[in-house]
Amino acid sequence: MRIVIASGKGGTGKTTLAVNLAYLLAESRQVILADLDVEEPNAGLFIRGDQVLHEDRYKMIPQWKEDACTLCGICQGVCQFHAVIQLGTMIMVFPELCHSCHACSGLCPESALPMVPKKMGTLTHLRTGNLDFVEGRLDIGEEQAVPLIRQTKQYLDDHSPDGAIRLVDAPPGTTCPVIEATRDADFVILVTEPTPFGLHDLKLAVLTMREIRKSFGVVLNRYGTGNDDVLDYCREENIRVLARIPHDRKIAELYSAGKPVYQDVPEARRSLDEIVSWLDETWGKKAL
Amino acid sequence: MRIAFTTRGTDWDAMMDPRFGRTEFFLVFDEKTGVLTHFDNRETGNEAHGAGPKTAQHLFNLNPDILITGNGPGGNAASALEKSGIMVYYGANEMTVREAYEAYKNDELSTV
Missing domain, CATH: 3.30.70.20 (Alpha-Beta Plaits)
Structure with missing residues (x-):
């Protein structure tokens, strides 16, 4: 099972959701979390584990x-x-x-x-308990994210533990890196926020997912701020809202300290449980 | 000297285009013959990637000794221009081409 966590707008909570979902699932199952936002990977800030691999990655360029x-x-x-x-x-x-x-x-x-190798970034693999974490990190100044995303995905295909659920923290936006990160997903979770910006970019993300024929659902983060336009839009468009994570100062405090939030914020835990049970029901216990 | 300008129009009263890679036009003034010619670069402006190098190549083919522009070229274009041997003067923002030429002659522009 491959779940990609994406968004139109940046800063809506992709990493928060990806990391917390990964930790929660890893309490009972084998999970591999990948940060494919190679231009600014940040899920690694929340993962402490043993290093399995840290190596330079190269792309081929003409000389x-x-x-x-x-x-x-x-x-x-x-x-x-x-x-x-x-x-x-x-x-x-x-x-x-x-x-x-x-x-x-x-x-x-x-x-x-002739084509010669040029270093473009690094690939890191950490492990803690049931949770494997893989991160692609592009070097400063490199403009092409797709080659490193592709290599990181190849590494995931080759090195994921048997039967592990793959969770991917995707880049924001709707451009090539997002397509590359989502193209082989079984299911995409679009994280948004109840603001005009959140809605505007969610619409773009929905169009993108429909174009590449992905099944997707929405998680509404910072629920309680802004307005109901995102919920109205999802209802009109027949898009499933998987969970509403409330706006809560405690979540921001834990996040800023690099900690998972669901153990200490019951509402966040409830949202994650809703997502997991929906995924379980829809995709089957075996697949998940 | 052949002097190229990044511009938004095709005569001396046109405004300078502050951008290099996505400049709308180049105006080229040949000081020896007094002839002013232009090159339409708008097609390059629509390129998603690599506008800088592409424009540098167009500029190279216009064979100028000097480029006068606004913001100055970005990284890729700058390295192409460095190889081309064209002297780059920048800072001619919000001027007409005529004013930019005067500013160059009065040594008021910055050079790379």
């Missing part, structure tokens, strides 16, 4: 061989991202713009653009 190049220009014509350009008698490569598609390299008739 210009001046001696072999005949300046035919095929490479720069084929790159949709302008990561390879020709300036007079010179070919310039912009590694941060490169999506590692190999087109320039493969189509070069003189083999003047």
